Amino acid sequence: MVAKESLTRRKFLIRKKQKRRKKIKKLKEKYLKAKTKEEKEKIIEKILKIAPHYPIEEILKLDESEK
Structure with missing residues (x-):
């Protein structure tokens, strides 16, 4: 069984x-x-x-709820 991506690549993607x-x-x-x-x-x-x-609607709702 072969992994789709290497461990270093996986860690890189997680950090990203x-x-x-x-x-x-x-x-x-x-x-x-x-x-x-x-x-x-x-x-x-x-x-x-x-x-x-x-x-972006999520942020706009937060902005309106603060007012």
């Missing part, structure tokens, strides 16, 4: 995913603290660049 999640969490917090519309748009662009399929 963890780093992406951490970065998105940081950007989400930054978005909620942002004051201007331009700042918020830039942050959303960054999130979509990191994770193109990320549900």
Whole structure:
């Protein structure tokens, strides 16, 4: 039986995913603290660049619930 990917590759992918999640969490917090519309748009662009399929509506709901 042959593994689909090596152990080092698997660890690399796990760390990459963890780093992406951490970065998105940081950007989400930054978005909620942002004051201007331009700042918020830039942050959303960054999130979509990191994770193109990320549900942005989730962040927008959080922003509205804080107000």
